[in-house]
Amino acid sequence: MHKEKVVTIPNCLTFYRFLSAPAIIWFIVSGWQKMFVLFIMINLVTDALDGFFARKLNLHTDLGARMDSIADKITYVLAITGLFVFKMEEMQPYLGSLLTFISLGMICLIHSFVKFGKISSLHTYAAKIGGYLQGLFFFVLFVHGLVPVLYYVMITWAILSVIEMIVIQLIIPNMRHNVKGLYWVLKDLSAR
Numbered sequence: 001m002h003k004e005k006v007v008t009i010p011n012c013l014t015f016y017r018f019l020s021a022p023a024i025i026w027f028i029v030s031g032w033q034k035m036f037v038l039f040i041m042i043n044l045v046t047d048a049l050d051g052f053f054a055r056k057l058n059l060h061t062d063l064g065a066r067m068d069s070i071a072d073k074i075t076y077v078l079a080i081t082g083l084f085v086f087k088m089e090e091m092q093p094y095l096g097s098l099l100t101f102i103s104l105g106m107i108c109l110i111h112s113f114v115k116f117g118k119i120s121s122l123h124t125y126a127a128k129i130g131g132y133l134q135g136l137f138f139f140v141l142f143v144h145g146l147v148p149v150l151y152y153v154m155i156t157w158a159i160l161s162v163i164e165m166i167v168i169q170l171i172i173p174n175m176r177h178n179v180k181g182l183y184w185v186l187k188d189l190s191a192r
Contacts (some may be wrong), residue, residue: 013050068122126161
């Protein structure tokens with residue numbers, strides 16, 4: 001049996017996100033918006049870097065993919081919590097679409113637990129692009145203010161990427177890590 005290497009650059013970057021979560025919670029509870037934004041942005045950068053290093057250094061592991069997915073979910077929950085705490089007034093007109101995205105994300109998570117017994121770690125291209133758009137939106141919102149066009153681009157992409165993940169989870173028989181997207185899953189299934 002091949003044993004995966006646990007202490008790698010990508011896994012250390014992912015582990016940082018676990019370690020930062022209590023501090024981010026403290027910043028939210030204490031009303032320290034600037035520190036909250038700084039740490040969420042660091043989390044988003046480390047999320048991009050862990051994937052970059054995993055690809056460039058060929059350090060993909062199942063443990064790393066699972067840890068990354070859990071750290072992603074924690075960062076999402078913290079970012080959305082901060083969004084509601086610090087920017088509720090600005091987000092009020094957009095709650096319908098934001099809650100739609102959150103609900104679909106919960107459906108995806110629950111479905112993954114029910115079908116596979118674990119959190120999905122698909123890491124589709126659409127989800128990665130969506131993460132960058134969400135990070136950009138988040139940064140602009142807290143530094144400049146809400147830009148409706150950016151919000152609509154971000155939330156539309158986010159909703160479509162979550163729907164793609166739900167469809168992928170519905171059609172794959174076993175959990176897979178780092179799936180490119182629905183097109184590649186369908187192509188793989190039709191080749192069998």
